Amino acid sequence: MAKRAIPDIVVGRLPVYLRALTFLMAEGRQVTSSQELGDRLGISSAQIRKDLSHFGEFGKQGTGYDIAYLYEQLRQILKVDRMWDVVLVGAGNLGKAIADYGGFAGKGFVIRAIFDTDPSKIASPMGIDDLVVKDVRELADAIRQLEIKVGIIATPAEDAQAVARTMADAGIKAILNYAPITLMVPGVRVQYIDPVVGLQRMTYYL
């Protein structure tokens, strides 16, 4: 109920906190502070405390945060304490880089199927799980059969809208879009990965 009131910008920082906690755990650390997290992330400690306070009391005055506990809490809040099946469309260089990326599994995601339109790519194995690339015409059926809710689009810009529409119609609720266009898929959440946006956001300050 209070959940919907939490600003999206706050939700967007939680995965960054989660990543920082993962690194601290890998370093063998057990306790951290909003000050240390802030220093590592370039965010003020007050902002971190305020962000986390939306979700409960995670730290104690003077003793800081128990890293393993906060990590588990954030995983539950972000619903990545479970595994989400993902479809990937686009098996070019970018799709291959995504399929080869080892960082999804421990973070709540596993790519279950890869699709492309290119006959030279279809039926070839790809990625860390050696998935056989399928014809994009099989995309809708696969999403429905596997009840997949999360999709990644790594196609050229001109193909992305049609792929997004197919995904949405078949039941996908969240799309990570690498194609440099804004998708029109009402009712589906979309996050964009566009290097130009990242770069232009920085040149403003140069």
Place this chain on the structure above:
Amino acid sequence: MAKRAIPDIVVGRLPVYLRALTFLMAEGRQVTSSQELGDRLGISSAQIRKDLSHFGEFGKQGTGYDIAYLYEQLRQILKVDRMWDVVLVGAGNLGKAIADYGGFAGKGFVIRAIFDTDPSKIASPMGIDDLVVKDVRELADAIRQLEIKVGIIATPAEDAQAVARTMADAGIKAILNYAPITLMVPGVRVQYIDPVVGLQRMTYYL
């Protein structure tokens, strides 16, 4: 002077507005409204008007925004009305996808040099400009000689911090980081491209 007072989150939306204007221009359109932009981007029209009002008066009540004019103004504000030279470190699948990406040139960026540590990649041509991949040991000299301010890191996580440090020491002021780690480079602006962060930000709502 007022510039520093503009929230980073507002600056971060300007490239998205710029991209939407580019699409409208490609459609042959000449005038748009905050309402139309908002519908396309999933942002409220009030937010768009408020964001743009930080930078001046771009629209007229009742007639909307002149697309070409607003496009030019945003390019100037973001300083992408000029061309920024960029170095890319990492010539794996991801680096190759970035080097092959045709979307930089019209947006203010051009990759001038590509570096890797892998002898099998060094000296091979890569990307749309057929740049010869260089040994990462030449990175610092190249940045200084070409006076490059912008870098892209597409290396494995374990190499990224050392690369970022080399970049910073040689004069890079803005880094787009694809490696899934938080970089510690004081005085350098960093934007992160991490698919896990994008995905986790959506599962919260599912």
